[in-house]
Amino acid sequence: xxxxNREMVVLTDxxxxxxxxxxxxxxxxxxxxxEAGAQxxxxxxxxGQGVRERLGILGLAxxxxxxxxxxxxxxDQANKVFESIYRAGDFDTPGxxxxxxxxxxxxxxxxxxxxxxxxxxxxSRNPFNARLDET
Amino acid sequence: xxHYTTRPHKLITVIIPKGVDTELVNQLVDEVGINSVNVNYAxxxxxxxxxxxxxxxxxxEKAIITVLIEEERADEVFxxxxxxxxxxxxxxxxMFQQSLLxxxxxxxxxxxxx
Numbered sequence: 425x426x427x428x429n430r431e432m433v434v435l436t437d438x439x440x441x442x443x444x445x446x447x448x449x450x451x452x453x454x455x456x457x458x459e460a461g462a463q464x465x466x467x468x469x470x471x472g473q474g475v476r477e478r479l480g481i482l483g484l485a486x487x488x489x490x491x492x493x494x495x496x497x498x499x500d501q502a503n504k505v506f507e508s509i510y511r512a513g514d515f516d517t518p519g520x521x522x523x524x525x526x527x528x529x530x531x532x533x534x535x536x537x538x539x540x541x542x543x544x545x546x547x548s549r550n551p552f553n554a555r556l557d558e559t
Numbered sequence: 560x561x562h563y564t565t566r567p568h569k570l571i572t573v574i575i576p577k578g579v580d581t582e583l584v585n586q587l588v589d590e591v592g593i594n595s596v597n598v599n600y601a602x603x604x605x606x607x608x609x610x611x612x613x614x615x616x617x618x619x620e621k622a623i624i625t626v627l628i629e630e631e632r633a634d635e636v637f638x639x640x641x642x643x644x645x646x647x648x649x650x651x652x653x654m655f656q657q658s659l660l661x662x663x664x665x666x667x668x669x670x671x672x673x
Contacts, residue, residue: 432641440655454604464605466574466621494574494601494623496653529569531655532637534647 433540435531439502441495444472445513445521446487456512457495460505465495479519486519496531567630568662571637572623574603575644575652580622583644587626591636595627595665621652627662 441462443453447469454465472490477483497505502525514520575583580598587593603621628636637656646652 432638432647438655440657451604458606464603466601466603466623467618468599468601468623494572496655526657528655528657530637531653532641532646533653534649534651536649 432532433535435533435535436529437499438496438528438531439499440526440528441493441497441502441506441509441523442526443493443495443509443513443521443523444470444490445493447489447491448487449513449521450491450493452512453493453509454495456508457497457505460508461501462495462497462505465493467491467493474519490521496528568659569628569630569633570657570659571626571628571633571640571654572657573626573640573644573646573652573654574601574621574623575646575654576650577620577622579644579652580624583624583640586643587636587640591639593626593628593636594667597625599623619650627659627665630658 441457445453450465450467454462454467457465468491470490470492472488479486495505495509506523506525509523510516513523515522573583577600584596584598587596599622601621601623602618604618624640626636626640633656637654640654641647644652644654646654
């Protein structure tokens with residue numbers, strides 16, 4: 425199977441996990457996600473409001489600055505990664521943050537040739553189910 | 560006056576190395592005619608990063624570009640970004656497209672040239 429640099433491989437069946445946590449906790453979240461199978465993440469800072477204001481003086485314990493984490497995973501892995509992040513982030517504790525999974529119609533990135541060949545051999549597991557050649 | 564639309568729109572998100580973003584935004588504005596483009600900066604963390612040799616957990620600077628576009632033009636713009644941002648090479652980044660339930664329209668006010 426040949427692939428030149430002008431060929432776009434489109435991935436479907438992927439999901440976006442967005443997580444908002446207190447500043448400083450993102451690295452632990454990403455580590456947990458990677459242990460569950462995620463490849464990587466992008467993290468940016470944001471400012472949150474919510475439980476901090478309602479806790480009065482105790483709210484000082486909640487960091488106002490947040491980290492927003494975007495993780496793209498295959499839909500098969502989404503539940504596993506979601507659960508792993510939930511545990512790592514202690515999301516059952518109020519004020520620790522929140523997360524959601526949203527559907528992605530399609531995604532594109534660099535896919536190494538050997539990975540493409542591997543999935544082409546077993547078409548039933550092929551997430552690269554559309555290929556758009558340069559027009 | 561309607562401030563929002565239920566006409567199908569898509570949100571394209573592009574995560575690319577910092578530095579590529581300015582040129583891409585200019586091209587989207589000048590060549591595609593889109594003005595609903597936002598940029599923010601982030602740190603990227605991956606299993607295989609360009610700086611991996613320097614240690615585990617090394618991060619790289621990324622730009623996250625979000626583009627709001629009508630459904631009819633989404634595929635064309637997705638492809639445009641893919642090639643213009645050179646996503647198709649190692650460490651070139653990642654992009655994805657999501658559908659939206661509703662969105663507002665963004666029009667730049669007409670300002671008379673001086």
